[in-house]
Amino acid sequence: MKKLRIYFLMCLVLLLKASTAVFADDGYRLWQRYDLIKDTGKLSNYRQLITQVIVEGNSPAAAVIKKELGNGLQGLLGQTPESMQPVKDNAVVVGTTATPLISALRLTDRLNKVGKEGYLILTTTVNGKKATVVAANTDIGALYGAFHFLRLLQTNQDISKLAITNAPKTQFRVLNHWDNLNRTVERGYAGFSLWDWHRLPDYIDQRYIDYARANASVGINGTVLTNVNANALVLTKPYLEKVAALADAFRPYGLKVYLTARFSAPIEIGGLKTADPLDPAVRAWWKTKTDEIYTHVPDFGGFLVKANSEGQPGPQNYGRNHADGANMMADAVGNRGIVIWRAFVYDDKVPDDRAKQAVNEFKPLDGTFRKNVMVQVKNGAIDFQPREPFHPLFGAMPKTPLMMEFQITQEYLGQGTHLFYQAPLFKETLDADTYAKGAGSTVAKVVDGTLHKYEITGMAGVSNIGNDRNWTGHHFGQANWYAFGRLAWDHALSSEAIADEWLRMTFTNDNNFLAPVNKMMMDTREIVVNYMTPLGLHHIMGWSHHYGPGPWIKDKQRADWTSVYYHKADEKGVGFDRTASGSNALGQYFPPVQKKFGNVKTCPEEFLLWFHHLPWDYKTKSGRPLWDEIVYRYYKGAEDVKGMQQTWNTQQSHVDEERFQHVKTFLSIQEKEARWWRDACVLYFQTFSKRPIPANLPKPEQTLEYYMNLDPKFVPGI
Numbered sequence: 001m002k003k004l005r006i007y008f009l010m011c012l013v014l015l016l017k018a019s020t021a022v023f024a025d026d027g028y029r030l031w032q033r034y035d036l037i038k039d040t041g042k043l044s045n046y047r048q049l050i051t052q053v054i055v056e057g058n059s060p061a062a063a064v065i066k067k068e069l070g071n072g073l074q075g076l077l078g079q080t081p082e083s084m085q086p087v088k089d090n091a092v093v094v095g096t097t098a099t100p101l102i103s104a105l106r107l108t109d110r111l112n113k114v115g116k117e118g119y120l121i122l123t124t125t126v127n128g129k130k131a132t133v134v135a136a137n138t139d140i141g142a143l144y145g146a147f148h149f150l151r152l153l154q155t156n157q158d159i160s161k162l163a164i165t166n167a168p169k170t171q172f173r174v175l176n177h178w179d180n181l182n183r184t185v186e187r188g189y190a191g192f193s194l195w196d197w198h199r200l201p202d203y204i205d206q207r208y209i210d211y212a213r214a215n216a217s218v219g220i221n222g223t224v225l226t227n228v229n230a231n232a233l234v235l236t237k238p239y240l241e242k243v244a245a246l247a248d249a250f251r252p253y254g255l256k257v258y259l260t261a262r263f264s265a266p267i268e269i270g271g272l273k274t275a276d277p278l279d280p281a282v283r284a285w286w287k288t289k290t291d292e293i294y295t296h297v298p299d300f301g302g303f304l305v306k307a308n309s310e311g312q313p314g315p316q317n318y319g320r321n322h323a324d325g326a327n328m329m330a331d332a333v334g335n336r337g338i339v340i341w342r343a344f345v346y347d348d349k350v351p352d353d354r355a356k357q358a359v360n361e362f363k364p365l366d367g368t369f370r371k372n373v374m375v376q377v378k379n380g381a382i383d384f385q386p387r388e389p390f391h392p393l394f395g396a397m398p399k400t401p402l403m404m405e406f407q408i409t410q411e412y413l414g415q416g417t418h419l420f421y422q423a424p425l426f427k428e429t430l431d432a433d434t435y436a437k438g439a440g441s442t443v444a445k446v447v448d449g450t451l452h453k454y455e456i457t458g459m460a461g462v463s464n465i466g467n468d469r470n471w472t473g474h475h476f477g478q479a480n481w482y483a484f485g486r487l488a489w490d491h492a493l494s495s496e497a498i499a500d501e502w503l504r505m506t507f508t509n510d511n512n513f514l515a516p517v518n519k520m521m522m523d524t525r526e527i528v529v530n531y532m533t534p535l536g537l538h539h540i541m542g543w544s545h546h547y548g549p550g551p552w553i554k555d556k557q558r559a560d561w562t563s564v565y566y567h568k569a570d571e572k573g574v575g576f577d578r579t580a581s582g583s584n585a586l587g588q589y590f591p592p593v594q595k596k597f598g599n600v601k602t603c604p605e606e607f608l609l610w611f612h613h614l615p616w617d618y619k620t621k622s623g624r625p626l627w628d629e630i631v632y633r634y635y636k637g638a639e640d641v642k643g644m645q646q647t648w649n650t651q652q653s654h655v656d657e658e659r660f661q662h663v664k665t666f667l668s669i670q671e672k673e674a675r676w677w678r679d680a681c682v683l684y685f686q687t688f689s690k691r692p693i694p695a696n697l698p699k700p701e702q703t704l705e706y707y708m709n710l711d712p713k714f715v716p717g718i
């Protein structure tokens with residue numbers, strides 16, 4: 001009897017475990033969840049409008065569309081629409097100009113406007129039957145259209161009268177993985193690299209497919225597999241075979257593979273004595289190597305190169321310039337692909353202002369690059385800070401296509417554990433006006449090619465993806481991957497709209513959840529800036545790993561790797577004078593921008609200390625003296641994280657337990673670390689200002705010495 005009871009108890013435990021497993025959600029499915037639509041009205045409406053799905057074509061991409069729509073609709077509608085012809089009423093027909101049903105619709109004029117990757121989604125008739133049509137010029141366009149259609153259902157939109165014309169605004173929409181061949185990820189906070197080089201090429205992890213699906217669903221069409229601090233080994237035959245296996249897995253999803261090229265590869269793996277880009281043997285080596293790559297990967301995207309930056313080899317080692325280096329590789333690639341040459345350069349001599357170096361080196365080269373070269377420029381001139389003014393190169397190179405580089409991974413934004421929704425940061429840069437051709441010459445117009453009529457255009461995002469089960473470490477990190485893809489496709493989308501889509505697909509369509517959580521996401525930008533680097537402060541994080549505060553960092557081998565170089569705090573005041581009386585980095589912008597940022601009265605307060613060194617008693621817009629304003633912002637930032645926690649805590653009923661607790665725990669880390677930033681920075685700057693922390697604010701929890709002595713070990717990402 002006793003035995004029986006134990007047996008029953010054990011069964012009960014197992015049953016309970018199984019049922020929580022069903023309801024728990026580890027976030028693996030990202031925004032592609034395809035759970036049964038909860039709103040019963042919508043559900044029955046969708047079921048009526050989608051009784052049949054016909055995907056035309058036999059290509060691998062068409063097979064992917066069939067599978068995705070099959071799984072998606074089965075999940076969302078709870079029933080599988082039939083797929084056999086002839087067309088009946090309430091069909092969804094997906095195809096291209098090359099497939100019979102779609103070509104018979106004579107959509108050529110409209111399709112001519114959407115290019116290779118665009119699509120139409122129309123409520124119309126096919127063979128006299130009422131239908132929803134997803135039409136494109138290519139299979140990949142149709143795939144993007146199919147994902148858009150699924151998104152309409154996932155976000156509970158009206159699909160009864162569709163007339164959508166959609167095409168990407170930039171051509172190359174690329175993730176940059178800073179993944180090393182040993183699977184560590186530079187500045188990666190979500191586990192190890194997805195690429196299991198050791199098991200490749202034989203073992204194709206399902207993750208590769210799901211990665212490609214997720215990218216295709218937001219229109220990302222390229223992936224640089226390896227770190228910009230490159231290892232030449234990836235260009236050797238055994239690795240190229242592995243690269244080819246990944247490229248084969250990604251191809252049906254329209255995702256092309258790119259590699260980083262180490263400039264000294266001809267020496268390291270080619271046995272040459274030099275890597276001089278004007279040396280015929282070096283040029284021949286790159287040509288042969290590139291041809292070899294194309295035998296493995298016929299649609300290889302091209303190379304991404306970091307040269308003469310942070311100790312990486314480059315053409316300057318041989319007295320040549322960036323164009324000499326880029327053009328050599330561009331010639332090797334020819335019309336098969338592109339070379340993306342990074343403008344993130346600075347040498348190791350003490351510079352007058354690191355912010356100026358890219359313009360100094362690249363602007364004179366405008367017009368000297370081959371047609372298939374893009375220069376990839378970080379959003380700001382220093383390095384992915386919580387807030388930076390737009391990079392002065394945008395607008396300054398009318399004859400060279402400039403590709404935007406954003407950092408999706410949160411190196412300077414709380415790394416793996418802080419909730420920071422990046423779309424507002426991306427948008428701030430894209431919407432900034434360069435005045436290159438008068439008012440309205442936004443960075444977005446430079447990047448999408450409309451301002452200077454660039455022939456090729458692109459946007460890159462440094463990936464935040466690793467082998468953590470939920471891909472990005474923080475569940476909300478997924479939103480940044482998503483937002484990058486959506487903005488690379490269409491930079492005119494608003495941050496709120498992107499957050500809304502993502503939240504609906506990732507969590508729920510319930511408005512009681514959407515409104516407060518969307519607001520929380522939107523607020524994170526300002527909150528993080530406040531508790532890390534308010535009022536234009538920048539580059540004051542921990543040494544090398546860049547984790548936590550480190551405004552005291554000084555006396556390192558390079559001045560521009562220290563914090564004191566950037567904040568320049570002294571007894572008189574704080575901030576980097578980049579006006580004509582200082583480094584005059586401001587002189588690199590067009591005159592209206594110079595004028596605006598150069599005058600303390602018109603300089604937006606968020607960039608104040610980026611451009612100006614100001615006395616501690618300088619009166620800020622709030623009426624508070626600068627010192628008090630800095631303190632106020634640090635405290636406000638830290639306090640606002642508590643508000644985020646409160647918002648999240650009220651959402652428990654809308655979120656599965658696993659993700660709810662995960663986010664909750666990470667928010668408590670963020671809250672703790674926001675206080676760490678606040679207290680460490682305020683105490684440090686106080687040693688210069690010699691002013692009190694207003695009495696109504698809580699005292700810092702520890703001494704400055706305590707914070708300065710913190711020395712976290714094995715921080716991920718280095």
Ligand code: BDP
Pocket residue numbers: 186187228229306344383384411
């Ligand atoms: C900095 C990172 C470093 C990268 C470098 C780059 O700290 O790890 O290698 O940028 O973009 O932000 O090349």
